[in-house]
Amino acid sequence: MSVIRLRVMRLTGGRSVVLRPRALAVGAGCGLLALALGVLAIGSGDYPISPADVLSTLAGHGSAAQDFIVNQLRLPRVVTALLVGAALGLSGALFQSLVRNPLGSPDVLGFTQGASAGALVVVVTGGSSLALACGAVAGGLATGVLIHALAWRQGVHGYRLVLIGIGVAAVLTGVNSYLLTRAQLMDAARAVLWLTGSLDGRGWENAWPLAAAMAVVVPLVLGLGRALRMMEMGDDAACALGVRVERVRLVLLASAVVLASFAAAAAGPVSFVALTAPQLARRMTKAPGAGLLPSMATGAALLVAADWGAQRLFTGHQLPVGVVTGVLGGGYLVWLLATERRAGRI
Template structure:
């Protein structure tokens, strides 16, 4: 959320001045500094704070609207009353037991996917870095399909998804570490692994029974149908553990890594250890999100880019990206449920259409800028 990225290696922008985003070349917003009681100085961007606040409020507003829509419609006041324990028994049951687990899963899965995408894009210094392009979600899909083929239930399917995502992450790491885990090599190997796993997933779909294949196909699209607290709570626990690790323990090192390995080493950053920890966090976030909501596409790709454009701040924008991901997925789920008449769509269909269009635009913009 802060925007005090060095304007050049080894220099820092003074408070109240404008800096230049090294990745886009745009002039970023002003920064401000405050001094705490302990004598520490905190520099932040008012625009980034405003963006995060707006995203959080938008996510909460969309959640309230989603909780009120359905066969048993409720107004915002009735929804809030039910959430605070003051509603009638019918509204309390509909909101807290039937609808709230799905909405919470959407918020948490969107936040986890966006955070993993923001970390990956900062690590590889490439806007195409995201779990669904680098093969992590495809690995989660492979693990889930193997569980379905074995006749497993929903809990084992989720475990298979987590195991498959971690396995894909380990495979990518093994293939890249010998010659150094650099941005372009990680992207290229990840795309190759994703292509191979996509073929494996297609084969597995042909080897399972028809009813199981239909169930697996719905999950592969990315769906929040039937989600309960057993899907939301593990994701909440993972986020509670990994958010401090990414934001506090590794966040400053990640900002230095964006300037390149040589500059980061010169500034005393343990590059290999920071990169390994961040990649592990990314794999876990993407895998657990896929286990909870299926391999929802393009949220991890688009949320960090939208957050960067709104904040106009350099750096990974981890907090803004996390909030933006929650907004995108709960908005997409609301559209999937109610924007197409009586026919409800899997949320992955909505994110795929919108995210695919954004990817085409991004590639065209990168080509015009001479970066492709």
């Protein structure tokens, strides 16, 4: 039987913080790996730059050519990948913890399809790229409200939310297919690339809205981490410990939907990162609970690595990052379902 090592820090006001050294180590290690992969990605390309020169340029000591390539062309894409991966990792961890199901993620529950529907409405009406991003956010949030309303029955419970989310996702998939047929040829081609999930051509205008959303949502979510851990023991136990279960659940669900929606607005509906990152983080930390920070770091590392591979797997041809995450995540999902079946849980 594995032993989970904990450290409790006493704070002023009678509060305490539980520290798990292994979880902290995993989170820090994945975060450093994500940054290292980001440096390698910035230095890769038709104009290669060594990691030392990349770091020197980021510190403001590079040549004019290096400064333009690093700071203007490649850094925005890598920063967007880091932010999108972290947002999806945290969103997936929240969904999986709240519904108490390893399949809980915005891909499965319909929120990604809702963001796609909002973006496709903008494409059909001939909107700009900024309007497309706003449409994705609006679609994701509207889907979140719809699923919550349909799943509400004196509270929102895990399996009901999952089943309704899967049903809404199926409906929205059909709606999205119809919207594609109504778009002009060039707009449809742009929409298909966006629906695949791509970081190609991403600039600071794609990264800043997501960064602003995370600056608001992440501290809020981490502040509710203690309540989330109590809710994993069951609603009755959490209520007995003083947690306002429905209010906390609503805030955390809304936070997860916001993160997934803004991530989709920045890079399109990148698949399976929200599903796999929390699972991998939990297996590495071997700790109970949502593992919010390790999930964020793992998601960031996964997406940067997938984007680097998407650019380098085939010489002279770049794949959308969603293709790589879809192939890897689909294989992981099959393995996860087989494992759950052998364990008798499905």
